[in-house]
């Protein structure tokens with residue numbers, strides 16, 4: 001019999017890639033969005049898997065809705081990718097950050113505890129919890145120093161997972177994922193904003209690209225490889241938390257230069273600084289150490305930042321330059 005997976009929050013980049021990954025492994029996949037009737041499921045369409053997934057409405061803030069979904073679909077594995085994803089937005093909507101991420105995770109944990117079924121639970125953590133790492137790659141033992149409402153919410157969710165794992169023996173794990181990108185990334189995130197911007201400039205549809213703080217550096221990886229790590233974390237004898245990163249950090253200027261270079265453009269000639277894109281509190285450096293995942297999960301991440309940029313540029317070139 002095939003295993004059943006419930007992906008809470010299937011509409012985003014990770015939800016779509018994870019659904020594809022689980023389908024390829026023979027899972028029966030149910031995925032949720034807040035309101036199925038109002039969702040477009042573009043990412044599932046792009047990956048050609050919309051018809052292979054059972055789609056349901058779940059509001060993660062609403063205990064009854066979470067309870068109902070888990071009771072009715074009776075999954076072997078639950079992946080929680082729901083809730084706010086934008087760090088920038090969390091400064092403007094902090095209550096939503098706490099409710100959708102921290103309370104949402106707690107709702108799932110409580111349902112698992114109440115139903116008392118041997119279901120496994122993956123929760124989407126974030127490198128934002130570490131705050132500024134400087135040049136020292138963060139690992140599973142690095143203390144948290146969250147700097148945004150988003151990061152505070154993700155930190156709370158992570159500690160709730162640990163607490164329920166220890167108190168009730170639930171199989172629950174957190175993947176502490178560093179930035180991971182793909183052609184499915186929306187333009188609200190800086191990587192896709194830069195690449196789509198460069199493609200539009202090349203196509204004559206845009207003159208100037210406005211960006212915020214360019215003095216930041218990140219550890220950027222390839223999203224399809226990161227969803228494999230999520231699945232691997234759920235196949236262990238004991239649940240545990242893992243940092244998922246590439247171990248290489250590059251500046252946003254490096255990213256912009258490479259992306260514009262793909263389109264034969266000089267980024268400095270087309271980029272303008274716009275202060276409204278600056279955050280009230282910024283993380284300048286973020287780099288992770290994935291040694292534990294490589295050793296214990298046998299996780300592989302062959303794609304480096306240059307590969308990420310190239311594949312994202314190819315996708316935008318097809319969209320704007322064909």
Ligand SMILES: C[C@H]1O[C@H](OP(=O)(O)OP(=O)(O)OC[C@H]2O[C@@H](n3cnc4c(=O)[nH]c(N)nc43)[C@H](O)[C@@H]2O)[C@@H](O)[C@@H](O)C1=O
Pocket residue numbers: 084085086087088125126127128177178179180188189190191193210211212213214216252277278279282283
């Ligand atoms: C790990 C973490 O990864 C992601 O969060 P993020 O790192 O905040 O992603 P981002 O692409 O919005 O910002 C990256 C950096 O780029 C700077 N930046 C400059 N200029 C613009 C700009 O114009 N737009 C944006 N969005 N950022 C800009 C911005 O200030 C920040 O320092 C999410 O997946 C999140 O869910 C998650 O968990």
